[in-house]
Amino acid sequence: MNIILFEPHEADAPLMKRDERTVHLLKVLHKKAGDEFDAGILGGRLGTGRIGSIEPDGSLRCTLDLREEPPPRVPLRMAVGFPRPIQLRRLLRDLSNLGLEAVDLFGTDLGEKSYRDTRLLDDGGARAALIEGAVQARDTRLPVLRVFQDVPSWLEERPWEAAVPEDPAAAGREGREAGLVAADNLRPQGTFAGLAAGPYAAKIRVIAVGSERGWSDRERGLLETAGFLRLSLGKRALRTETACVAAAVLGACGI
Numbered sequence: 001m002n003i004i005l006f007e008p009h010e011a012d013a014p015l016m017k018r019d020e021r022t023v024h025l026l027k028v029l030h031k032k033a034g035d036e037f038d039a040g041i042l043g044g045r046l047g048t049g050r051i052g053s054i055e056p057d058g059s060l061r062c063t064l065d066l067r068e069e070p071p072p073r074v075p076l077r078m079a080v081g082f083p084r085p086i087q088l089r090r091l092l093r094d095l096s097n098l099g100l101e102a103v104d105l106f107g108t109d110l111g112e113k114s115y116r117d118t119r120l121l122d123d124g125g126a127r128a129a130l131i132e133g134a135v136q137a138r139d140t141r142l143p144v145l146r147v148f149q150d151v152p153s154w155l156e157e158r159p160w161e162a163a164v165p166e167d168p169a170a171a172g173r174e175g176r177e178a179g180l181v182a183a184d185n186l187r188p189q190g191t192f193a194g195l196a197a198g199p200y201a202a203k204i205r206v207i208a209v210g211s212e213r214g215w216s217d218r219e220r221g222l223l224e225t226a227g228f229l230r231l232s233l234g235k236r237a238l239r240t241e242t243a244c245v246a247a248a249v250l251g252a253c254g255i
Contacts, residue, residue, distance in 0.1 A: 001021070001024050001028075001135050002038065002135055002136055002137075002138050003038045003039060003040050003046070003135055003138050004021050004024070004025065004037055004038065004039045004040075004049060004135075005021075005039070005040050005041070005042050005131060005134065005135055005140060006039065006040070006041050006042065006049075006064070007041075007042055008041055008042065008043065008044065011041060011064060014055065014059040014060060014061050014062075015059060015060040015062065016058075016059050017057060017058030017059055022058070022059070022060050025037060025051065025060065026054075026060075031051055032051065032054075033051050033052065033053050033054050034050070034051065034052075035050070035051050036048045036049065036050050036051075037049050037050075037051070038138070039062075039064055039066065040066060040070070040138075040139075040140040041064070041066060041140060042131070042134075042140055042141075042142070043140060043141055043142075044066065044070075044140055045066035045067060045068055045069060045070070045140065046066060046068040046069070046070055046138070046140060047064065047065045047066035047067050047068055048064075048065050048066075049062045049063065049064050049065075050062060050063050050064075050065070070139050070140040070141050071099060071137070071138070071139055072099075073099055073100070073101050073141065074098060074099045074100050074101060074248075074252045075101050075205060076100050076101055076204065076205060076206075076207065076248060076251055076252050077100070077101055077102040077103075077104065077159070077160050077205060077206045077207070078095055078100055078102070078103050078104070078207050078209070078244055078247075078248055079103075079104040079105075079106065079154060079206065079207070079208040079209070080103070080104070080105060080106075080208070080209045080210075080240065080244055081105075081106060081107065081108035081111045081151075081209065081210045081211030081212075081240075082105055082106070082107055082108070082111055082112075082115040082116050082118070082211065083115065083211065083212065083240040083241065084112075084115060084212075084240075085115065085118040085119075085120055087239065087240055087241050088105075088115075088118060088120055088126070088129075089120060089125060089126075089129045090129075090241050091240065091241040091244055091245075092126055092129040092130050092133065092143075092145070093129040093130070093132045093133040093136075094133060094241060094244075094245050095133065095143060095244065095245070095248065096129070096130040096131075096132070096133025096134050096137070096139075096142055096143055097133035097134070097136050097137045098133075098137075098245070098248055098249070098252070099137060099139060100143045100248060101143060101144070102143050102144040102145070102146070102159070102160075103143045103144070103145050103146075104145075104146050104147075104148060104154060104159060105145070105146070105147045105148070106147070106148040106149065106150055106151055106153070106154045107148075107149060107150045107151075108150070108151060108210055108211040108213075108215065108216070108219060109150075109151075109215075109216035109218060109219055110210070110211055110213035110214060110215070110216055111210075111211030111212070111213065112211070112212070115211075121147060126145060127142070127145075130142040130143060130145065146159060151219045151222055151223070152222060155222055155223070155226045158226075160180075160205055160206045179203040179204040179205055179206070179229070180205070180206045180208075180226065180227050180228040180229065181204055181206065181207050181208070181228060181229050181230075181231055181247075181251065182207070182208040182209075182210075182215070182223045182228040182229070182230045182231070183207065183208065183209045183210070183230075183231060183232075183233055183243055183247050184210070184214065184215060184220065184230035184231065184232065185214070185232045185233060185234070185235070185237070186214055186215075187220065187230065188230050188231055188232035189229055189230045189231065190229065190230075190231050190232070191231055191232045191233075191234070192231045192232065192233050192246075192247060192250040192251070193234075193250065204251040204252075206228075207244075207247045207248065207251050208223065208228060209240065209243050209244050209247060211240070212240055233246055233247060233250075
């Protein structure tokens with residue numbers, strides 16, 4: 001753990017003996033009463049924590065001094081067809097680590113339907129993966145995670161248009177003019193590498209990545225009608241999480 005994150009309601013509560021944060025502080029970092037550590041409140045500020053006492057039951061009493069703002073978010077939304085659950089956990093961790101603004105999940109025509117039934121979205125596993133990525137990045141904020149039934153329902157709602165920049169002047173530059181890109185190695189209209197080197201890279205706000213089997217022709221037509229430019233990530237077939245991370249890095253490099 002690069003930072004110990006607390007939920008807002010935990011700011012004044014003890015960390016229990018078996019909490020992984022307690023174990024990390026005492027067993028990995030070898031902290032003692034009176035020692036400081038890097039800390040933050042989820043969704044809030046960063047700073048330091050201090051172990052006030054180690055209670056007889058093994059719990060920790062900590063005080064927090066949080067005065068720093070978290071790092072800025074990358075104004076990029078990643079939408080992806082449901083991958084295998086084990087891939088999804090890694091994917092959410094890595095996209096959170098990159099500081100993306102939002103992550104959307106949807107079913108696809110060629111994707112495995114059973115992947116949508118993953119318990120990660122209901123048992124806290126998805127949020128735990130997002131927190132793990134934030135901890136590694138020394139961040140306190142998590143990407144907004146949303147789930148859609150399929151590509152048509154996602155395109156119909158267009159969630160990226162609801163994210164209005166706080167700066168009114170920025171809305172004109174970044175809102176409706178945001179670039180829409182879909183990864184497609186089978187029938188691309190260009191390459192991510194070429195796009196990242198050009199002026200359009202600075203406008204990318206949404207990247208869509210299909211399932212393991214890619215997009216159906218129906219979905220390609222829907223994406224194109226919605227204004228998405230289909231781009232190749234190269235000649236190699238990539239794992240879903242690898243494709244997402246590569247696309248996110250290439251898409252964000254010009255922002």
